[in-house]
Amino acid sequence: MADDPNHVINATLGSVYKLILAIPGSNIALTYIKTAYQHDPFRIVLELFLVFFALKYMLSKKYKPHDNAVKLTEKEVDDLVEEWQPEPLVPTLSSFDKFNLKNSQQINGPQSVKPKVADHSKPLMNLATTNYLNLVSSEQIRTKAIETLKNYGVGSCGPPGFYGTIDVHMDLEHDIAQFLGTEQAIIYAQGFSTISSVIPAFSKRGDLLVVDEGVNFAVQKGVQISRSNVRWFKHNDMDDLERVLEDIRTEDHRKRLTRRFIVTEGLFANQGDIAPLDKLLDLKKKFKYRLILDESQSIGVLGSRGAGLTDLFNVPATSVDMIVGSMANALCASGGFCAGNEEVVDHQRLAGSAYCFSASIPAMLAVSASQAISIILNQPSLLAELNDRARSFRVVLANKSLEPLVDIHVGDIESPSPFFHIRAKLSFLRSRLRDYETEFSREDEEQLLQDVVDECAYQGVLTTRAKYVYDQERACPRPSIKIHVTIGLSKKENDKAAGIIKAAIIKSFNKWKK
């Protein structure tokens, strides 16, 4: 038969071959392929295998992250869309939320040691703010700020990368580095956002964070957003820290070395106690970790120069890898900083998201912070005075009559911390349970403390309960009244205020649930 299939194929191949030959230079290529295959049969096998593999790969099912999707018809999708009802954007306010909203004080007029508070006719003695060194009333800072206003205006109108770096920012960075004794420093526009930006700048997915359980909310959020592996150790318990570090060492015996950090706070906002820096440094060196220290509360109050925890323990600031602090607390300005060596600081200029993607801090506030630092440096007596006030305050509260009612964190008379928490004793709360109650609630406890706060205000002292975003804290600290001493109040006023608080506690606690 003329159309024998073999014949047809041969004819087609023949004409294709001729076509290929018609391409100039194809002869050389063909000869090359021919000889290559003749000399190397192994190569044919390999290439055939590759062709099969490629085919198999192309025909295999593609991986899609959302591939457990249910197949629906258009009609079904329409119905489902129609049917779907969202929850309200926010739930209705709980009674506890309302209680918290109602009980946050508003200052009318300037913040000071004796501010006018809404709903109170007389000015109250202020124990509720971080105005430890009374810098909010400093004329020197105000004058400098106004001077700055006249040269720089208010806003910086841009992130640091885009012409938002003003010379006063560089001055402040220099001042901070010198104050602490580190190589360099970098400033952020908000104290709270600093640490939650610093942690993820260094610690990425796969890295390891060993974190104190008592750290404040900002640190918790930084840890969360870094997506690193996290191990927690018991609050300020160095034995437990060592145990955790030892555990990790045995666990990742042969794993690739990742970045590892110990994260803790200098002066704990939620407990009022101080991290044992000497032991931390020993452990850090022994196990080769880097230390991220949140000194938001301790800068400007701890140590003989006020330079924070490293000053208090008399170790060089360079021994801590990253010191993160706030200029909004004791310094009464605004913003935060991270101090460390050149590599640490430089890296953040591109990787610190709150630095890179936010407008830089207004010049006036940067200058205020610089001024605050120079005031603290030039008048070390302020710190001694603050210590003295804190001490005498604690002496008053160490009274026997308060012992069955409240705990003071930290109540140790020698503690250098200028603030402390007053928490109701569990034994007291249990003793006041009504017959039908088996456990007291957080609301009850907050209500009791609010009674104390109200009574204090009535007697002329402004205090506040510590406030939290209760449902987002990792382990919300127990309710407390947070007392900040200040040198703005004279020795006499200070003692008087302490006396009022003592009396208010006794009065409110005795009345409660009776």
Added chain:
Amino acid sequence: MTSTLQVPTIEIQGANPRRDSPRTRPRTFSLSSLVGKTRRAYSVSSAYPPKIHPALALPVPKSSGDHSLSVRDHVFGDVWTDPRQSLCSPASNLTPAQRRNSVAAASRRYEDFEQKMEAAPLFVLVSTYLNYLVLILFGHLRDILGKVFKRKKYAHLRTNEGYAPLVSDFDSFYTRRMYLRIRDCWNRPITGVPTRKTMILERKTTDFNETFSLTGRKIEAINFASYNYLGFAQNTGPCADAVQDAVREYGISTANSRLEAGTSDLHVQLERKTAQFVGKEDAIIVSMGFATNSTTIPALVNKGCLIISDELNHSSIVFGARLSGASIRVFKHNNMVDLRELLREVISQGQPRTHRPWKKIMIIVEGLYSMEGSIVNLPELIRLKREFKFYLYIDEAHSIGALGENGGGVCDFYGISPKHVDLLMGTFTKSFGAAGGYIAGDKTVIDHLRVRNHAFCYAETMSIPITQQVLTSLSIIRGEEGTNDGRDRIQKLADNSRYFSAKLRALGFIVYGDEGSPVIPLLLFNPAKISAFSREALKRGIALCVVGYPATPIISSRARFCVSSSHTREDLDDALEKISEIGDILMLKFKETSS
């Protein structure tokens, strides 16, 4: 009064919106379509904001959570159009479906974006990729050789005495090998007020950008870098005076968080005023713009909720969304067709794996995108909102003050009642010349945020000078002082933006951005031109931002101009002349000039 506010329409050939027909975007790329690209069916050209056509006015829901509106009736019943279409062109005869299509087809899609890149002059595309290829090859070569021959200098990239490198060489490759070469174009220090001119402190480097030192010389440059849209960066005038008085009386700080005795009467006053300004019931203020997003979003959504976010959303939104624990899906930039498909998919499929219905869906978009100059397609979003019942969160960081006849942001710009948007967030950094941000919404929502927002509970309050600056600038913008100053600023900004972008287009540059946007990106493409443009501009006394990968797609490096109401026409003309010169040197005029 309104008649005096008519903006002169700038007639530029090839750059004029075609309002006569609903244009579907051509799928194939041509340079002319690129120039016409930003004309969307909803973009607004001359007098803005559009007045709402009475027939189109929406019934205003009592609260934004009110979904009682019948979806079917309204989706097709009334349609948002560019009012000038309905008032002065036959486009109003279109059927609603057609018009919607025209809106959708005109909005930017990623596919369009890619097509455009492919069809941008081929040599540009090829040379850009080649540029990167050479940079990457050389970078790796230097790394390899450096690690062998300069062990000391590369010590920080190796495991060192048992410590892993702080920054791994892979992560930092881009920084070390590309950014470092052109680092002098960023973080340039300035001094003085960042107003129409800015004073740059000259730096020099002796070690190829590793370190810089100040030379002590100052360079005055026309300022296209600062977000000083309404020109409130001032050291004199009513704002500065008011701030000075406030500092004298109140001091600087309130020394604690808002919930713990840090609330001042000024804060309360500003919150009330902000709420009035943006047209919501209540508002809260936060001391940092970045934190406004990053601390609010986790207070609104959590596990079981879905955040749908525009792909070009700001880093602070991404930060907040990640903190919240909610699922996150992303839609193509300002592409309502893609969003619609995504919405149908996510609502019908429910949560991943479990398929349970979402608790709530929140869409987060920006009003004005700071890298693109594009304005959100709000009318279409509102329509989708009524169909799909999601919550809408708009970040007006750049648009508040800068868009709309009253400076009221995108809602004002489109003439849409703010009641349709659940949460309006914005910053005071830009148009108000201050710092910080706000979130405005219904009373119940804001009260919820007052006890749940992280910054409100833990962070420092907005400091007194900042609060006062916003209070005063806000009352100027609203005309409460009895002057026309605010209006004039808004008008001037609109004029300047339109003039400047039209002129740039006419010069032959490829320019992004919707009409009316004070952010005007000019495309550079080649990475080498990033630094060249910035340095040449500085030489000629122009301060501007240049951006490249990773802030933009790898191919579309750009220079960005932020126009301000403080710029005079002479400033702009002067700058245009110099930019044209630079454009010739760097061969950036991709389009034939139309003259």
